[in-house]
Each structure stands twice: as C-alpha cells, then as structure tokens.
Amino acid sequence: xxxxxxxxxxxxxxxxxxxxxxxxxxxxxxxxxxxxxxxxxxxxxxxxxxxxxxxxxxxxxxxxxxxxxxxxxxxxxxxxxxxxxxxxxxxxxxxxxxxxxxxxxxxxxxxxxxxxxxxxxxxxxxxxxxxxxxxxxxxxxxxxxxxxxxxxxxxxxxxxxxxxxxxxxxxxxxxxxxxxxxxxxxxxxxxxxxxxxxxxxxxxxxxxxxxxxxxxxxxxxxxxxxxxxxxxxxxxxxxxxxxxxxxxxxxxxxxxxxxxxxxxxxxxxxxxxxxxxxxxxxxxxxxxxxxxxxxxxxxxxxxxxxxxx
Numbered sequence: 001x002x003x004x005x006x007x008x009x010x011x012x013x014x015x016x017x018x019x020x021x022x023x024x025x026x027x028x029x030x031x032x033x034x035x036x037x038x039x040x041x042x043x044x045x046x047x048x049x050x051x052x053x054x055x056x057x058x059x060x061x062x063x064x065x066x067x068x069x070x071x072x073x074x075x076x077x078x079x080x081x082x083x084x085x086x087x088x089x090x091x092x093x094x095x096x097x098x099x100x101x102x103x104x105x106x107x108x109x110x111x112x113x114x115x116x117x118x119x120x121x122x123x124x125x126x127x128x129x130x131x132x133x134x135x136x137x138x139x140x141x142x143x144x145x146x147x148x149x150x151x152x153x154x155x156x157x158x159x160x161x162x163x164x165x166x167x168x169x170x171x172x173x174x175x176x177x178x179x180x181x182x183x184x185x186x187x188x189x190x191x192x193x194x195x196x197x198x199x200x201x202x203x204x205x206x207x208x209x210x211x212x213x214x215x216x217x218x219x220x221x222x223x224x225x226x227x228x229x230x231x232x233x234x235x236x237x238x239x240x241x242x243x244x245x246x247x248x249x250x251x252x253x254x255x256x257x258x259x260x261x262x263x264x265x266x267x268x269x270x271x272x273x274x275x276x277x278x279x280x281x282x283x284x285x286x287x288x289x290x291x292x293x294x295x296x297x298x299x300x301x302x303x304x305x306x307x308x309x
Contacts, residue, residue, distance in 0.1 A: 013086025160242020
C-alpha cells in the first residue's frame with residue numbers, strides 16, 4: 001500500500017495577476033520539494049465530469065464560470081479571485097483529483113492521498129467564487145463519498161488559517177458530514193464563529209487568537225476536535241490542508257512551525273487508522289510563503305507515507 005500524489009501540469013496554467021499570493025510558483029515549489037521523494041504513487045489529476053461539480057454547485061453557476069473564462073488576460077470575479085485562459089481547466093482538474101483520490105482510497109488501491117492542485121476550494125460557496133476559489137473541491141469529494149460510495153459518516157478537518165466558509169456553506173445541511181475548521185479570528189472572511197453549528201450540529205468552528213502558536217493549536221485539537229472525531233467514528237477522513245498558519249506566512253498572524261503541521265498530520269492519521277482503515281484524502285488549500293509552504297507540504301506528505309508503509 002502507498003500514498004498517492006495527484007497533480008497535473010494544467011494546474012500551472014491558472015495564472016493570476018502579478019503580485020497575487022495564489023501564484024503558479026506555489027505548485028512549482030511543492031513539486032520541487034517532492035521531486036526526489038521515492039515511493040509516492042504519482043498520478044495525473046483527471047478532468048472531472050460536470051456531474052461531479054453539480055454535487056455541490058448549480059448548473060447555472062458552472063455555466064457562468066464557463067462563459068466568464070477569458071481567451072486572454074484575466075477576468076476578475078471579485079477583488080481576489082481571477083480567471084486566466086487556463087483557470088477553468090485547472091479548477092476542473094482540482095475537482096477531478098479529489099474525486100479520483102476518494103475512489104482510490106475507497107477501493108483500497110492506496111491507503112491515503114494528497115492532492116497538489118490549484119486553484120484551492122474551501123472558500124467557494126454554492127454560486128459564489130471567492131478567496132481564490134472556484135469550486136468546493138473537498139466538499140464535492142465528500143458528497144461523492146456519500147452518494148457514490150454509500151458512506152454515512154465523513155469527517156472533514158480544515159486547518160487552513162482562514163475559515164473554510166465555502167465548505168461550511170456547501171455542507172451546512174448535510175447530516176452525514178462532520179466539518180471542523182480551526183482558523184485565526186479575527187481574519188478574513190470573518191465567519192467561523194462557534195455558534196455557527198450547521199443544520200444538524202454538524203459544523204464545529206474553533207477560532208484561534210492572532211499570534212497564538214502551535215501549543216495553543218494542539219490544546220484545542222486534543223481537548224475538543226480529536227475527541228469529537230473519536231465519538232463520530234468516521235468511515236473516511238478528508239483534510240483541507242492549508243499551510244498559511246505558518247509563522248512566516250504573509251497573509252495571517254498565527255505562529256505555527258513546520259513540526260506543528262507534522263504533528264497534526266500524525267494525529268489525524270491516528271484517527272483514520274482507528275476508525276476507517278487509514279482512509280484519508282488531503283487536499284492543498286492555502287500557504288503563501290513559498291519556502292514554508294514547500295517545507296510544510298513535504299512534512300505532511302512524509303507523515304502520510306510513513307503511515308501507509
């Protein structure tokens with residue numbers, strides 16, 4: 001058994017305006033960090049079917065994005081979220097990779113998987129692109145696991161420094177999914193308060209104080225999040241792996257270190273081993289200091305591989 005890595009050159013064709021933090025170089029740094037890692041099952045991210053997107057988004061939203069795709073330059077969907085000629089193709093690869101990763105894990109082809117695609121997804125709401133995101137990549141993967149693999153309990157852990165407002169909105173009324181988000185607060189997008197609990201008490205938000213570090217994070221996970229996952233006994237764990245809580249990241253003010261991401265990955269893998277045969281899919285979200293991103297992803301993937309050995 002092994003760890004699958006899903007990525008695709010099309011994800012380099014999502015080109016953002018100069019100076020934008022969600023840049024092509026993010027994926028290039030990750031590719032360089034993982035290039036010499038032996039034992040990874042490297043797989044091309046497939047295109048998705050429209051029906052995959054429609055698990056979480058209405059058809060008129062897909063039509064809008066298709067019509068908005070420029071033939072040159074950029075099309076700005078909001079102040080932060082832009083499309084280049086290659087963006088829609090890249091975004092479809094990101095959805096397809098997450099769906100394929102769930103299939104591979106559920107079939108037993110691999111123990112776990114990491115999706116290194118862009119654009120990210122956890123800010124995209126039902127009919128609203130935002131925060132660099134077009135489609136709810138991991139929310140779609142979760143719905144795919146429920147509807148097409150017959151699961152009844154899926155857990156999502158989102159440790160990106162920004163609240164996963166899109167995932168929360170897309171899964172608000174989904175009683176079969178338990179969604180956890182730890183995130184800096186106050187910080188954009190301004191959501192993610194503890195009283196946002198979903199239609200079936202399926203949403204769990206844990207705001208973290210600005211300038212707090214890994215020790216505070218570990219206390220919250222040990223005292224609150226891990227016990228709740230234990231009680232839920234998920235059949236699959238999905239991870240929104242944002243690495244922008246790192247101390248040197250330019251977009252936020254948490255003080256995590258690379259070993260904090262390794263610790264968190266290890267503990268989530270522990271829960272996957274206990275409850276769902278190790279089945280875990282992790283997907284790239286944020287992380288905007290290029291060196292810290294590369295180091296943190298390498299640490300994350302190393303743990304995934306160790307747990308699949």
